[in-house]
Amino acid sequence: MPTVLVILPEGFEELEAIAPIDVLRRAGCEVTLAALGPGIHVTGRNAITLHADLPLDSLPAETAAPLFDCLLLPGGPGVAHLRASPAVRTLVERHHAAGKLLAAICAAPTVLHDAGLLTGRRYTAHPSVANELTAILADERVVRDGQLLTSRGAGTALDFGLALVTALVSPVKAGEIAASIRA
Amino acid sequence: MPTVLVILPEGFEELEAIAPIDVLRRAGCEVTLAALGPGIHVTGRNAITLHADLPLDSLPAETAAPLFDCLLLPGGPGVAHLRASPAVRTLVERHHAAGKLLAAICAAPTVLHDAGLLTGRRYTAHPSVANELTAILADERVVRDGQLLTSRGAGTALDFGLALVTALVSPVKAGEIAASIRA
Numbered sequence: 001m002p003t004v005l006v007i008l009p010e011g012f013e014e015l016e017a018i019a020p021i022d023v024l025r026r027a028g029c030e031v032t033l034a035a036l037g038p039g040i041h042v043t044g045r046n047a048i049t050l051h052a053d054l055p056l057d058s059l060p061a062e063t064a065a066p067l068f069d070c071l072l073l074p075g076g077p078g079v080a081h082l083r084a085s086p087a088v089r090t091l092v093e094r095h096h097a098a099g100k101l102l103a104a105i106c107a108a109p110t111v112l113h114d115a116g117l118l119t120g121r122r123y124t125a126h127p128s129v130a131n132e133l134t135a136i137l138a139d140e141r142v143v144r145d146g147q148l149l150t151s152r153g154a155g156t157a158l159d160f161g162l163a164l165v166t167a168l169v170s171p172v173k174a175g176e177i178a179a180s181i182r183a
Numbered sequence: 184m185p186t187v188l189v190i191l192p193e194g195f196e197e198l199e200a201i202a203p204i205d206v207l208r209r210a211g212c213e214v215t216l217a218a219l220g221p222g223i224h225v226t227g228r229n230a231i232t233l234h235a236d237l238p239l240d241s242l243p244a245e246t247a248a249p250l251f252d253c254l255l256l257p258g259g260p261g262v263a264h265l266r267a268s269p270a271v272r273t274l275v276e277r278h279h280a281a282g283k284l285l286a287a288i289c290a291a292p293t294v295l296h297d298a299g300l301l302t303g304r305r306y307t308a309h310p311s312v313a314n315e316l317t318a319i320l321a322d323e324r325v326v327r328d329g330q331l332l333t334s335r336g337a338g339t340a341l342d343f344g345l346a347l348v349t350a351l352v353s354p355v356k357a358g359e360i361a362a363s364i365r366a
Contacts, residue, residue, distance in 0.1 A: 015341070015364075018201040018231060022337065025229040033231075041234055046208040048201060048216070049234035051224055126365060154205065155366025158198070158338065181198075182309060183338025 001028045002168040005059075005068040007088060008052055009036040013076030014044035015154040016105045020072060020161035023181075027165040027173050032068070034059065036081055036088065045076040056087060070168055071095045075106020075126060075153065082111050089115060096147070101167060105151040105160050109133060112148065123150040158183065184211045185351040188242075188251040190271060191235055192219040196259030197227035198337040199288045203255060203344035206364075210348045210356050215251070217242065219264055219271065228259040239270060253351060254278045258289020258309060258336065265294050272298060279330070284350060288334040288343050292316060295331065306333040341366065 004024055006017060017033075024031050035042045035052035043049045059065065071091060073082060082088050092115045096102060104112055109125040110132055112118050122145040124137045137143050141156040142163040149167060151160035162183070165174040187207055189200060200216075207214050218225045218235035226232045242248065254274060256265060265271050275298045279285060287295055292308040293315055295301050305328040307320045320326050324339040325346040332350060334343035345366070348357040 013205075014201050015198075015205045018197050021231060022196075022198045022229050046205050048204060051232035051234060153363075153365035155341065155361060155364035158341070178338060180336075181338035182336035 001030055002069040004029050004031045004070040004072055004164075004168070005091070006031060006033050006072045006074070007036055007056060007082065007091070008033055008042040008050065008074070009078035009081035009085075010043055011076050011078030011081070012042065012044045012074045013078075013106055013154055014046055014048045014050075016074040016076065016108075016157045016160070017044070017050075017072075019157035020103070020164055023158070023161040023165055023174075023177050024168070026177050026180075027169045029165075029168060036078075036085060045078065067095055067098050067100055070101040070103055070164065072164070073102075073104040073108035073111055075104075075108045079107040079110060082108065083114055092117070099147060101147050101149060101164075103149040103160070103164055105157060106153045109150045112150075117148065121145045121148055123148060124152050125150060126153045184213055185252040187212050187214045187253045187255055187347075187351070188274070189214060189216050189255045189257070190219055190239060190265065190274070191216055191225040191227075191233065191257070192261035192264035192268075193226055194259050194261030194264065195225065195227045195257045196261075196289055196337055197229055197231045197233075199257040199259065199340045199343075200227070200233075200255075202340035203286070203347055206341070206344040206348055206357075206360050207351070209360050209363075210352045212348075212351060219261075219268060228261065250278055250281050250283055253284040253286055253347065255347070256285075256287040256291035256294055258287075258291045262290040262293060265291065266297055275300070282330060284330050284332060284347075286332040286343070286347055288340060289336045292333045295333075300331065304328045304331055306331060307335050308333060309336045
């Protein structure tokens with residue numbers, strides 16, 4: 001089954017992580033929750049604390065290390081930590097170079113911007129970062145452009161998750177899950 | 184600010200807990216996450232582990248103990264544990280008798296049914312429990328009837344959370360949050 005790495009910094013937006021993880025695991029994807037920063041616990045912007053699957057720095061760092069089919073970046077104030085992390089930048093660049101899916105929601109598309117990946121691409125993001133990302137498609141809840149999948153914010157996190165299931169598994173599976181959760 | 188007690192059994196549906204907790208905390212509510220069962224960690228149906236705020240059995244059990252403004256019950260397979268818990272039944276009955284808000288989503292309205300609170304009331308729930316709850320209003324995403332607030336499933340968890348903000352804080356605040364999360 002497809003593999004997904006979710007990177008969780010302190011201050012991540014909980015719903016933007018949980019909604020996609022929930023539906024991706026329902027779809028049978030192997031989703032790994034990696035804590036950025038020390039320790040295995042990560043506390044989100046709404047003071048909800050998750051026990052991650054592993055610390056990000058426990059993943060093999062060498063350039064020959066296996067990649068995931070998708071890298072998933074939630075938003076929230078914690079995006080500042082994602083942007084400041086050389087390890088996250090390296091993961092983004094390696095996954096991009098290998099043609100893997102890069103998924104970012106809310107303020108997290110700025111991480112893709114920092115890596116120079118948004119130039120000339122169609123994407124959306126939260127309006128709070130519109131001063132940095134001028135080409136936000138504000139009317140769209142989720143935007144897919146090649147290997148980039150972006151979404152607006154916590155209010156579109158479930159659409160974002162279902163779009164990931166569509167991309168990584170199948171539109172049929174996404175439809176089955178949407179029906180079963182009564183979306 | 185209004186107080187909310189969320190009861191988390193093993194096997195709870197993560198999105199059905201996180202979405203309302205997220206928006207209730209954004210609205211300024213004091214939300215307490217109580218772990219049913221031993222320990223402070225609770226793992227949901229999709230293998231996401233939360234660090235709760237306290238174990239449910241650390242709350243004062245005596246009948247004079249303070250109540251919360253709202254009792255919130257997420258769905259998922261863990262509802263079986265909610266239904267089997269005398270402590271949960273007592274909390275439901277005490278909050279109902281005091282006129283507090285009782286909120287249940289997905290399969291969790293069966294807990295209200297077990298306490299005899301659904302007779303003659305308007306409510307919804309997940310169709311998987313339709314054999315027990317015959318009067319499910321399947322076309323409505325959230326149903327408010329007096330002090331009962333019910334919803335369909337993970338796909339309506341954000342609507343459920345925003346309806347709780349409307350009920351406990353104000354419709355204006357719910358609208359502000361919906362706009363800020365780009366719902």
